[in-house]
Amino acid sequence: MTNHWIDIRHSDCILIMGSNAAENHPISFKWVTRAKEKGAKLISVDPRFTRTSSKADFYAPLRSGTDIAFLGGMINYILENQKYYRDYLVTHTNAPYLVNEGFGFDDGLFSGYDSASRKYDKATWAMQTDEAGVVKKDASLDDPRCVLQLLRQHYSRYTLELVSSITGTPVEDLRTVYEMFSSTGGPEKAGTIMYALGWTQHTVGTQIIRTMAIIQLLLGNIGVCGGGVNALRGEPNVQGSTDMCVLYHILPGYLRAPWADAPDLKSYIAQVTPKTKEPNSANWWQNYSKYIVSLLKSWYGEAATPENDFCYQHVPKLDTGQNRSIMNFFDDMYAGKIKGFICLAQNPACHVPNANKTRAALAKLDWLVHANIFDNETASFWHGPGVDSKKVKTEVFLLPSAAFMEKDGSLTNSGRWVHWRYKASVPPGDGMPIGDMLYRLVNKLKALYKKEGGAYPAPILDLSWEYGDGKGNLDAMSVAKAVNGYFLKDVSAGGKDFKKGQNVPSFAMLRDDGSTSAGNWLYTGMVTPDGKNLAQRRGKSDPTGLGLYPEWSWCWPVNRRVLYNRASVDAQGQPINPNKPLLTWTGDKWVGDVPDGAWPPLADQEKTMRAFIMKPHGVASIFGPGLAEGPFPEHYEPVEGPLAQNPMSGQRINPVVKLFKDPIDVYAPADPRFPVVCTTYTATEHWCSGAISRWMPWLTEAMPQVYLEMSHELAEQKGIKNGDKVRIASARGQLDAVAMVTVRLRPFKVQGQEVHQVGMTFNYGWRHPKDAGDSANLLTPTVGDANTMAPEYKAFMVSVSKA
Amino acid sequence: MSEGKSIIMDTSRCTACRGCQIACKQWNGLPGTKTKQTGTYQNPPDMSYQTFKVVRFAEGKADNGKPYWYFFSDMCRHCLNPGCMEGNKKNEIIQDPATGAVIHTPATKKLDYNTVLAGCPYDIPRQDPKTKELKKCTMCLDRMRDNKIPACVKTCPTGALVFGEREEILKIVEERVAKLKQTHPKAKALNPDDVRVIFIVTDDPDRYHKFAEA
């Protein structure tokens, strides 16, 4: 989240779209209620009328997979009705930037598309620059090549009528939602967006969020209290696990994984470090080299020296642009190319799309290591439905794990607050924390490689691994200190002297000469030089009264609670909304939240820095060339959608999305055999794949079996009554469930024809309880977002019939 | 009659988190029954001799054409003069003098279930098929005697369930209904003068539950 949970209470208008806070983040709804008690308006936009919708001031339905059309219409509304916050646009975004003449858009494609490789050559998406390389700008925002005019031109196509005929949302509802939310444009009011997997799990997922970011920038809602772009993340530590980059494409601290065409550290640093000629741009990522070297020092300690590029060669390199995300390596597993699979506290047999393919792939493994606190469909795949155990060769190691209250460690919530959690109990029987398993396993691997040698043993032998408590167990605190990072020699920095071995207090003091280590630069500052862990703090003070609680736990980066908060002040450093003073310049320093850098406000032309310090030019991107499918989000139909053509353009689906070629990866768009749009979601009473909550007796009493929610109109058509057993089939698989015929789902009028929509929970699996039903992901397609490959669980086609 | 205890069940604040349904089971030691998905979020489907409280889900089309979804945390109303007592032979069904709670004692196994049920306008009493005893919510009389508040009220996170002296509760009901009327003209309290457990609704009562109002 750019803001945090308590900050929601400051909002004047809350849009809950692509999420269902009342059911899936119930306590966050407490802060929505506080905002409503102060007069805020709550809008719920969802294909289905949920418990969140039942508490909203206004509810609007939309067909799954049409969020960009819906939000594109809002951009058009904001521009046509002059609802945007002009000074904010000129000061903090690239709205005034002039784009190259070569850039264009025609019939669904931006300039530079190569249909053979299904990729864009982004050369034409560059800005016009003067001889000194500074971008040309038109602060009056009138020049036809300036970003704002190109934006206006692009979204002028998103008329209310066309958007309504794509989303199925009545025109009147669109207008009401657009008016309610765009009323937060300007300094006095702030609007916030609460989104979750309802937005990320589409082939255009990243661009949906980009569309909302553009809206929030147009209205001046970023960097202010009650504003921001806020993801309600699902798992308890998904923010922490993402920060620590257990992901193929990034190293801890979001440092891009090295590619094969960067043979040494220097070429890697040159490839990843952004440059800018813009004046007053902090371009914070220019410090990239300090973070990668400090990371390598934390991994390889003494062995990492300037002479050997700090062990840069120990880090595996991807082929340029190679994608090794979960659907890709399950594809390899299905083709028998993967021999070993380590799966910790996760249940892919239920939550990876096309479960038949996933479960068949597991059977191709030589061995599977699985650690969890309960058994589940993954660990027991070899005796699943329709599986002959005697034919499955895979060895399976099922390791009993400690639950969260049976170990010490820290967790980062959606609002980037890091909490330390204390061991309150012991695991049952031989249970062991996963950290201890890893600690012992690597020690055994080091011993094996020391004794027997083997392929390139150096990375294993050089890995620093002194994280024991002296009694053979893991000491989590020693890991937290390594993640924070150390001074590796005596040094004086920031006007103070530090000894070798002391923890570094801020990432501004990290160096790329090997004199500092940091396992994750974003977490530097969590442990103080005298070894105090700030994530353990419980201070209740809130000097600004804005609910920042600066002394409660610690939040990255450097305890800043609202990101880009310099955008909340004017050129003199005074808050643009006086009754929510997030930040104030007192003449020589900032007061309030931790500022995005200590530089003086914009009025001090010489020493100031622009607000968006993580962006190379210091301004936010209305025109965003960084993503794969275009600088402006464009509506494309889901890969498996109901329509043969995209009403918006000649491009039916996202032109750069990756499609899998194996016969089992079939897609059936606009196929009469599968006429009904389907989406998936979780129930309040269960959690994710249900691998934990399905073992809790009175949660299964309240929500016993998988069900399909459908409209009365569809039920009548199929002769289905409420409570009947129905069979849901897609081109990939089928599943039986109980029909829940409801008014909370209605057919959509799309392009003049009636399109039916259904929805079901993905919380169930065959392993437990016995008659609960199996996973909805038997139906979902193997296709994902063009930038992240987050699977498109939220929009695919099925048939529904009485079972 | 404003002595004794009273409870508010304010449906406008209820988010159907079902904490009350589960707390009632835990306090009264009632087993988690084996349930089926019958096409509704409401489970277990109805009250029984093992389920004294059920959160009812009711949906339909509002006047503006949009759906509505109401949640009704159903329980015995503990009437001021209980209809179920008409089925009494001696005093198998009693009314606790201090709190006003209506209690079905084990002696109810001698009563004719249909007569007792007929007396209740809210369809609350249920019969244990084996022991024939009548079973229902006791307003947590045991907790109240230990001057504790009922288990369902204690666990409600949104303030939808409130417990207290009947006098104060009637005042709170009035304030809440007055405030709700500003945005929901149909807001009202159900049978406040006849029952101790007073439901507040913001739409026609029968949209919530057939037996919502007497």
Place this chain on the structure above:
Amino acid sequence: MSAALTPDQAASQVDQALDRLQTRTPALAQVVSAFRGLLRVQAEIKAGLPALDRPLPAPGDAGRGPGRPLAGVADFLAVEDLDLPQHLSQALGRILPELERGFPALAPVAEAIRSALTAGTLALAATLDALLGGDRARLEALAAQAGVDAPGLEFALLQAAKPFLERRAQALAGRLAKGEHGGNCPLCGSLPELSYIQGTAGQRWLRCSLCATHWRSSRTACPVCGNEEQAKMGFFFVEGQENQRVDHCSVCGKYLVGLDLRGQDQDPVWATAGLGMIHLDLLAQQKGFSPAAALPWNRLV
């Protein structure tokens, strides 16, 4: 606070509470009967007192800052609607027979105080001022002057003054800042006599051993020394009586008895609450912990 009780109502409320306590824990019968008279009389005296609401002077440095109690001794004792020395001597007059009946060993002290009162050698206001100000030497001098054994005089005078101190604190409670305070009473600076958990959020409150003020305190820090290291703290309770507990801390070696009032319909009768847990006091002291504040009924070992 519930509507003001008449002296008789206050006394019968204490009686009923002590009866309930005795039926629930028969082993406390003798201790209950020892304290019954004293607690009844104190309840009557308190219910009969006027408002005592003379405002404090503007908060000088003494009254501000964390850990600094709001009221100094002089300001606390300065009231307009009561003649304090006369009230104290009347209160003593009613307390002494209860002390004699409940605590046989105190008979000689009671006698000495009565004769000092009639002889006019006992400067009540000065002695109370010395007692509250913690001036041992002056207290012992005044006791000697009155011919009364010092610990006995302090015990009797404190029990006689308690109703006044509690009623006066009630009048000043409005001046306390909201939110959490540490282990010391924000009004008079004394240590707590018991803690309790109340409200759906499960917040912890402390009750002052001297002026009966209630204030909110953190549930995860030691109420006496503020230690926050969980591993160094603990609590114990008796199976079946989960709503009574003892929180103890190995950093300061202190313990505090406590009640879990969540789900309770009304507040307990505070004056008798501590007495109902002296078996827990005994268990705590047997485990080597000492009470946060010394109370008449908790010096057992």
Place this chain on the structure above:
Amino acid sequence: MSKITRREFMAATGMLAGGLALSSLGVPLGAVQAYAGELSKAERVKMAQTFISTCDFCSVSCGLLISSDAKTKKVINIEGDPEHPINEGALCAKGASIFQESTNNPDRLKKVLYRAPYSTKWETKTWDWALDTIAKRIKAVRDKDFMTTNAKGQVVNRLESIAHIGSSKMDNEECWLVSAMLRSLGLVNIDHQARV
């Protein structure tokens, strides 16, 4: 505690009055001592400790107070942390159910289980055997399939025949350790719940 000047209250009650032990006041304590002794003998006195934690379901991270028996370490109570500014003591129905994730749930995995190729059942194993065997399996595959260079001859030092996922149910320190371990082994097939 800060210095309290003489003119302010000290813990007056701790001064002299403390000197008068109940027994010295002539109050018989036999019954109370017997009762306390009986409770201890019958082991009805439960020693416990409370620990600070946060909920392990969604990413709001509501504050929890977890109490466990000091001897058996079994969890006896989990409730909302009243001081936590986000949930202020409140928990949703799922948070309140997290008690059943502790050892009080009989279905928790307790043994290291191993399923041999083509077998139809689990066998129980020791930790040492399991971790030794897993280390050997990893080394065998790594030594065989380790790629020093790719098809174009560029140095890559990677291993494509082992994959890993998991997990956002693990603590930050565990996630960092697994990230370091996997990169040292040369793995590139790395993912977890953040993407699905």
